[in-house]
Amino acid sequence: MNLKEIRRGEEYEILLINLNDPLLSRLRSLGLTRGAKVEKIGDSLLKKSILVNLGGVRVGIGRGLAERIEVKPL
């Protein structure tokens, strides 16, 4: 499943990020890497962007990006 489909209140582990380099390094520097644990904590108004908790940091991720991040439930 991808990051777009995760449910609130459960922890997930990132498996794969389908992106090309410049954005990938941005994600990496924010701590979004393979093996990182994420938890969904909120949505935007129309539920297109999601807000995740990433080791105590809140990161807003847009739809286009979230669809390219593969996760598995822990």
Next chain:
Amino acid sequence: MKKVLLLGAPNAGKTTFFNEITSSHEKTGNWHGVTVAPKEKEAGEYLVVDLPGVYSLSTLSLEERVTKDYLLNNKKSCVLFVVSALDFLRFLPLLKEILSLGIRPILLFTHNDTFEKRGGRLNAKELSQEIGLICVKKEDFSLENLPILAKKGEKLPLFLGENRHFQGYFSPKNKKKGRNILLNPLVSIAVFFVCLLFTFAFAYAKYFPCDLVKSVIEKIVSSLSSSLAKKISSPFLRGFLCDCLLSGAGTLLSFLPPIAGLYFCLSLLEESGLLSYGAFALDDIFTRFGLNGRAVFSLSMGFGCTTTAVFSARALPSASLKRRTICSMQFVPCSARLPALFTVLSSLSEKPFLFVVYFYFLCLLCSLAVSLFFKGKEETILWELPRVQFPSLRKAIKDLRFPVKQFIMKSFRAIFTGLAAVWLFTSLNARLLPCPAEESMLAWVSKKLVFLIAPLGLKDWKILLSLLSGFAAKESMAGLFAYFYPTSLPFEPNALLAMGALVFLSPPCASCFAATAAEEGKKVAIQLFFLSSFLAYACAFCLARLGVGGGLLFAACLFFAAALKSKTYERIPRNRKHHLKKVHR
């Protein structure tokens, strides 16, 4: 002079620290990417440089590139790696990148109080021994003992492996608290709008503190000017001192409290981090207009000063988004336009606040429509949201000093150069002899051009002159209005509305034009200048003919046009699956 570079992640507290050690007043805020250009200041024997925050040195956004270049050009100088104690572990990769450049930074920990309150523990000495880099808490640091620290650091053996557990540093796991109410999009949007509305009410509405102070200042200035007028016998001198300088200065000074109130509230909001959550929740809506939540944040800075907001757009991740944001920013009314708008609207009605809200609304609609017009491909958001904290009142008051000082300086410059020149040229005729204003040389020139605003019901060369002076500095518009019409503006309500539109939507001042040209090139700046002149005129025309409803009609038409234009872009398929579907259809 030895340079001291402040390097670190965004929102680590570099600028706050910079302000403390150099006693300067650079802008700070509780969000990521406040500082967008290096700032230098001397402190003692050092030159302290505040660099924009970076997440990593494999650069992506413009201000991160700036930091990297600066760092590479100044490898020999002393580097302070500023890091929040709360996220030390997160930025270990960044620290390693710095080390790989051959730089040995001193680690400076900020946000120690919050960290300890949450149960964290930091022993700077132990940690220094462990990782081989000098660590110091912000509270223990002073520039005097920097050489000692630097020397100590050279002796330590460097060790920073894959280890993520340190003896000297303990960070508690985030406890599961109840769900944060701000994470609900509806709540955060409500908070967003209530905060902004309160900000404007606090600054402009009647019976709020700023308005009360404003009326007191007005009374003082008017009594001062009337008592002065009795003492001066020469009409020429009296005209210059009382009608021109004092009334202009009085009008602008009386707007000091509302503008200070606006900056005060905006600074509190920025410090608290509340707005970011609302901006994020609104991301979906703004994506439709080609902006995103992060861009909205830059736009909201335009309420203060458009010029600084233009520079703040540098922190946006993509060039096209940055351009769109700068384009729509031109229509976010800055605080300097307010005195003029208020002068216009208070002749229109007893309660100008509602009209002010109406004009803000019109401007925002225009700004969104412009962004929609230039909409390209969809922008996806990737944004770290700041922690919400209680803003410090003392800091907000301290932060006020700079904008207030700037407003006073700009006003006086506008009055003493602009108003004085206008006064001179409206009191002399073509033969350089004193004459009534109607026969002066400036009147002669302006009368030739008055056909420009005649269709708006404003057949008055004085108004044209005041409006044109706004291109130099927005403050001078109000000064000139007060000079020409000391009591109130004698026009039809619709004409006053049109004047309001011209004041609020007209192109920003020369310094903003220069900033836009610096960021996006002269061509874009000139295009924007004509676009905003055109929109201001069109909106004023609708208002002059149809009254209040005309403005809304204008905005609706604008939106329709922009939507038609943006439809011509084909929607870019998000993944292969969608793409194939489209082909099959």
